Amino acid sequence: MDVSPGLLTDRYELTMLxxxxxxxxxxxxxxxxxxxxxxxxxxxxxxxxxxxxxLPLIASFRFNADEVxxxxxxxxxxxxxxxxxRDFRFTGDVDGYREGxxxxxxxxxxxxxxxxxxxVVLETLVLSVLxxxxxxxxxxxxxxxxxxxxxxxxxxxRRTHEEAAISAARAAYVAGxxxxxxxxxxxxxxxxxxxxAAHAFTLAYATEAEAFRSQVAAQGVSxxxxxxxxxxxxxxxxxxxxxxxxxxxxxxDSGDLAEESHRARILLDSLGATSTRIIVTSxxxxxxxxxxxxxxxxxxxxxxxxxxGSGHPTVSLVYKLVAVADSTDAPLRxxxxxxxxxxxxxxxxxxxxxxxxSRLVTETLTVAPDLExxxxxxxxxxxxxxxxxTLEEVRAHAAASLASLPPSAHAVSNGPPYLTARTTTDxxxxx
Amino acid sequence: MDVSPGLLTDRYELTMLxxxxxxxxxxxxxxxxxxxxxxxxxxxxxxxxxxxxxLPLIASFRFNADEVxxxxxxxxxxxxxxxxxRDFRFTGDVDGYREGxxxxxxxxxxxxxxxxxxxVVLETLVLSVLxxxxxxxxxxxxxxxxxxxxxxxxxxxRRTHEEAAISAARAAYVAGxxxxxxxxxxxxxxxxxxxxAAHAFTLAYATEAEAFRSQVAAQGVSxxxxxxxxxxxxxxxxxxxxxxxxxxxxxxDSGDLAEESHRARILLDSLGATSTRIIVTSxxxxxxxxxxxxxxxxxxxxxxxxxxGSGHPTVSLVYKLVAVADSTDAPLRxxxxxxxxxxxxxxxxxxxxxxxxSRLVTETLTVAPDLExxxxxxxxxxxxxxxxxTLEEVRAHAAASLASLPPSAHAVSNGPPYLTARTTTDxxxxx
Numbered sequence: 071m072d073v074s075p076g077l078l079t080d081r082y083e084l085t086m087l088x089x090x091x092x093x094x095x096x097x098x099x100x101x102x103x104x105x106x107x108x109x110x111x112x113x114x115x116x117x118x119x120x121x122x123x124x125l126p127l128i129a130s131f132r133f134n135a136d137e138v139x140x141x142x143x144x145x146x147x148x149x150x151x152x153x154x155x156r157d158f159r160f161t162g163d164v165d166g167y168r169e170g171x172x173x174x175x176x177x178x179x180x181x182x183x184x185x186x187x188x189x190v191v192l193e194t195l196v197l198s199v200l201x202x203x204x205x206x207x208x209x210x211x212x213x214x215x216x217x218x219x220x221x222x223x224x225x226x227x228r229r230t231h232e233e234a235a236i237s238a239a240r241a242a243y244v245a246g247x248x249x250x251x252x253x254x255x256x257x258x259x260x261x262x263x264x265x266x267a268a269h270a271f272t273l274a275y276a277t278e279a280e281a282f283r284s285q286v287a288a289q290g291v292s293x294x295x296x297x298x299x300x301x302x303x304x305x306x307x308x309x310x311x312x313x314x315x316x317x318x319x320x321x322x323d324s325g326d327l328a329e330e331s332h333r334a335r336i337l338l339d340s341l342g343a344t345s346t347r348i349i350v351t352s353x354x355x356x357x358x359x360x361x362x363x364x365x366x367x368x369x370x371x372x373x374x375x376x377x378x379g380s381g382h383p384t385v386s387l388v389y390k391l392v393a394v395a396d397s398t399d400a401p402l403r404x405x406x407x408x409x410x411x412x413x414x415x416x417x418x419x420x421x422x423x424x425x426x427x428s429r430l431v432t433e434t435l436t437v438a439p440d441l442e443x444x445x446x447x448x449x450x451x452x453x454x455x456x457x458x459x460t461l462e463e464v465r466a467h468a469a470a471s472l473a474s475l476p477p478s479a480h481a482v483s484n485g486p487p488y489l490t491a492r493t494t495t496d497x498x499x500x501x
Numbered sequence: 502m503d504v505s506p507g508l509l510t511d512r513y514e515l516t517m518l519x520x521x522x523x524x525x526x527x528x529x530x531x532x533x534x535x536x537x538x539x540x541x542x543x544x545x546x547x548x549x550x551x552x553x554x555x556l557p558l559i560a561s562f563r564f565n566a567d568e569v570x571x572x573x574x575x576x577x578x579x580x581x582x583x584x585x586x587r588d589f590r591f592t593g594d595v596d597g598y599r600e601g602x603x604x605x606x607x608x609x610x611x612x613x614x615x616x617x618x619x620x621v622v623l624e625t626l627v628l629s630v631l632x633x634x635x636x637x638x639x640x641x642x643x644x645x646x647x648x649x650x651x652x653x654x655x656x657x658x659r660r661t662h663e664e665a666a667i668s669a670a671r672a673a674y675v676a677g678x679x680x681x682x683x684x685x686x687x688x689x690x691x692x693x694x695x696x697x698a699a700h701a702f703t704l705a706y707a708t709e710a711e712a713f714r715s716q717v718a719a720q721g722v723s724x725x726x727x728x729x730x731x732x733x734x735x736x737x738x739x740x741x742x743x744x745x746x747x748x749x750x751x752x753x754d755s756g757d758l759a760e761e762s763h764r765a766r767i768l769l770d771s772l773g774a775t776s777t778r779i780i781v782t783s784x785x786x787x788x789x790x791x792x793x794x795x796x797x798x799x800x801x802x803x804x805x806x807x808x809x810g811s812g813h814p815t816v817s818l819v820y821k822l823v824a825v826a827d828s829t830d831a832p833l834r835x836x837x838x839x840x841x842x843x844x845x846x847x848x849x850x851x852x853x854x855x856x857x858x859s860r861l862v863t864e865t866l867t868v869a870p871d872l873e874x875x876x877x878x879x880x881x882x883x884x885x886x887x888x889x890x891t892l893e894e895v896r897a898h899a900a901a902s903l904a905s906l907p908p909s910a911h912a913v914s915n916g917p918p919y920l921t922a923r924t925t926t927d928x929x930x931x932x
Contacts, residue, residue: 077685079658082699148719193659228820231633300840384809
C-alpha cells in the first residue's frame with residue numbers, strides 16, 4: 071500500500087497540530103531550524119545530502135481522503151484538524167545549505183519558515199531524508215578521499231532497505247562515487263549503473279571457461295570477469311584465455327586483497343594483459359581502502375559499509391522551533407529549550423564563512439538577521455521549489471566543498487570536528 | 502518516480518540473465534538459498550523478519566514497458582532479454598523459515614526453486630528486505646528482553662530513510678515492541694501508533710502550563726506530558742497541577758534517566774499522582790535499558806538504536822546458487838564456490854531442530870531431501886503465496902521463538918552464537 075508523503079510522519083506531529091488547530095495557534099508564524107549538536111564520533115566534517123529528494127516531498131506533502139479518515143478514526147486528530155489536513159499544503163519558505171555543502175556542529179543546514187502548523191508537521195520527513203542521505207554521503211566522501219582518484223562503485227543495495235538503497239546510491243554519487251549497481255537509482259536519479267556477474271553465474275556452467283565465454287559473448291571483451299569462484303590463478307588464466315589480452319577487468323571478491331591483487335597484476339602482465347584492470351570488492355571501507363593504497367588496484371566496489379554509513383548509519387540532525395509568534399500578527403519571539411544535555415539556541419540564525427584562499431577557515435552564526443553573503447540559499451518560496459540544481463551540479467558542489475578542507479580534515483583516523491559553527495551573539499552556545 | 506519491484510535490483514542480475522537468455526540456460530532448473538555464514542559480532546541469535554513484505558514483492562516482481570525500454574537503451578539487456586523481461590513473472594516455489602523464527606549461522610532461511618532466470622533476478626530484492634528487517638528485529642528482540650515486560654515504543658523514524666522507517670516499525674513490532682510513532686506503519690501494517698507532544702509544543706506557548714492545558718484539553722488527562730523542556734521538577738508540578746492526579750504519564754527525554762526517574766517518582770507520589778507512569782526516551786538501547794532495570798520506569802521510547810540495529814544495521818544474509826540443471830530436463834547438480842573465505846555448501850538443505858521440552862537444543866541440516874518435520878514451510882507455490890500469517894500471528898511466533906532460548910542466549914553481553922546449524926552430510930562445513 072502506497073502512502074502519501076504526509077503519512078511519513080510521527081504521530082505526535084499530528085497530535086500537536088490538533089491542539090494548535092483547536093486553540094487557534096496553527097496560523098501563528100514560526101521558524102524551525104535543522105542542525106546537529108555534534109558530528110558522529112571521530113568525524114571531521116559532515117557532507118549534506120538529500121535536499122534534492124526532500125524538497126519535492128515537501129512540495130507534495132499531502133494527506134489523501136482515506137488517510138485523513140483513518141487518522142480521524144484512530145483518534146490522532148479531531149474533526150476540525152481532519153478538515154485542516156484535507157486541504158493541507160505547505161505554503162511557507164525554506165532556506166538552507168546547498169546539497170553537497172559541508173556542515174559542522176550547530177550549522178543551521180535547513181530553516182523552515184511558515185505557519186506553526188505547516189512547519190511542525192514536516193519534522194519527521196525532513197529529518198528522515200536528511201539524516202539518512204547525509205550519513206551515506208558523509209561516509210562515502212571519506213572513501214572517495216581514501217581512493218585517491220580511483221573509481222568507486224556503490225554496490226550495497228542488498229545490505230539496506232530496498233528503497234533506502236536507491237537513495238544511498240544517489241547520496242554516494244553526490245559524494246564522488248563513480249557509479250552504482252542499483253538499477254532504480256539509474257532510472258530515477260540518473261546515477262550511472264554498472265555490473266557484470268556474480269559467483270552464481272560461474273557456478274551455473276559446467277566450467278569457469280564456459281561461463282566466461284558466455285559473458286564475453288554477451289558483453290564483449292571489455293567486461294569484468296569475476297575470477298575467484300574456484301581458484302584465482304586458474305580463474306585469471308581462464309579469463310585471459312577466453313577474452314584475450316584486451317580483457318577489460320578482473321574482479322577479486324575474497325582473500326587478502328593486497329596480496330591477491332599483487333599476484334594478479336604479475337600474472338596478468340605475464341599473460342600480456344597489461345591493460346586489464348583489477349577491481350576488488352569484499353567488505354571495503356575507507357580504512358581498508360587506505361590500507362590498500364599501494365596495491366595495484368584500479369577500482370573498488372563498496373557495499374555494506376557505504377550504505378550503512380561506515381559505522382554511523384545516521385547523523386543526529388534535529389529540527390527545532392527557534393522562533394514563534396504569540397498571535398496571528400505578533401512579531402516572532404525567539405525560543406529555546408533548557409533541557410540538561412539538549413539545550414538549544416533561540417532565534418533564526420544565518421551562517422557566514424571565511425576562507426583563506428580556497429580553504430574554509432571559520433563558520434559564524436548570527437541571530438540578528440544578516441542576509442548578506444550567507445551560506446544559506448533560498449530553496450522554497452511560498453511552497454514552491456526555487457532551487458533545483460541537477461545531480462551533476464550537486465556532485466560538483468560536493469567536490470568543491472571537499473576541496474576546501476585542509477588535508478588534516480581528510481585524515482581517515484578519528485579526530486575532532488574541523489570547526490564548530492559559533493554563534494556570535496550567543497557566546498554561551500559556542501562549545 | 503515510482504519504480505517497479507523489478508528495478509529494485511543490481512545491474513549484474515540482469516546482465517547475467519541476458520547471458521542465460523542468450524545461451525539457452527534461462528529455463529534450466531535451479532535452487533538458491535539465503536543464509537548467513539555468521540551472526541553480527543557478539544550476537545547469540547538472529548530473529549528472521551521481512552517475509553510478510555518480501556513475498557508480495559516477489560509475487561509482483563515485474564518490469565513495466567518504460568523500464569524495459571530503458572534497460573535496453575542502457576545496454577543492460579539485449580533484445581531477446583528485453584522481451585523476456587516484458588513477460589516476466591516469478592512462477593517458482595519458495596520455502597523458508599517462518600517470519601519470527603530464530604536463525605543461526607548457516608540456517609537456510611529461504612529456499613527459492615524455479616528456473617535459473619527467475620531465481621537469479623530475485624537476489625537483490627530478497628536480500629534487501631530480509632537483511633534490513635531482520636537486523637531491526639534482531640536488535641529489537643534484545644531490547645524487549647532487557648525491558649522485562651515493560652512496553653517499548655519504536656520512535657526512530659527520523660533517524661532512518663523514510664520508507665525504511667515504516668519497515669523498521671513493523672520489524673520492531675514483530676520482535677515485541679508495543680507500538681510505533683510512525684503513522685504510515687499504522688495504516689500500512691496495522692502496527693499500533695502512539696505519540697503526544699515534542700518540546701516544540703511547549704515552546705510554542707508562553708508558559709509550560711499553558712501548553713499542558715492545551716494538550717490535556719485535546720487529548721484528555723490520560724495523555725503523556727513532556728516535562729523536561731525547562732526544568733523537570735517544575736515541569737512535573739505544572740503537569741499535575743493542570744491534569745490532576747489522574748495524569749496518564751510524564752515523559753523525560755534528557756539528563757540522567759535513572760536519577761531523574763527516581764526523583765520524578767518521589768515527586769509524583771508526593772503530589773498524589775501515584776498511578777501516573779514515567780516514560781523515558783533519549784538514546785536508549787538494550788544496554789541502557791538493562792542499566793535502568795531498577796529505576797521506577799514504566800515504559801521506554803527507543804529511536805536511533807533500534808532503527809539502526811543497535812550497532813549492526815544489517816545482517817549478512819547471502820543468496821547462493823546451490824543446485825542447477827545442465828539442460829532443460831537434466832537433474833539438479835549441487836554447486837558450491839570455493840573462494841578463500843566465502844566457501845559455500847552445495848545442494849538444497851532442509852533444517853531440523855531438536856528440543857528439550859520447550860527449549861531449542863540443536864539445528865541440523867541435511868542435503869539429502871528429508872521433508873519430514875522440517876523448520877522450513879512452503880511460502881510460495883508456482884508463484885502464488887501460500888503462507889500468509891497475520892502480523893499478530895508473526896509477532897506471537899516471534900515471542901514463542903524467543904521463549905525457546907535459554908537465559909544465557911538472552912544475555913545482553915557479547916557472546917558466541919547459541920548454536921550453529923550443522924550439515925550432517927557435509928561435516929567440513931560445520932565450524
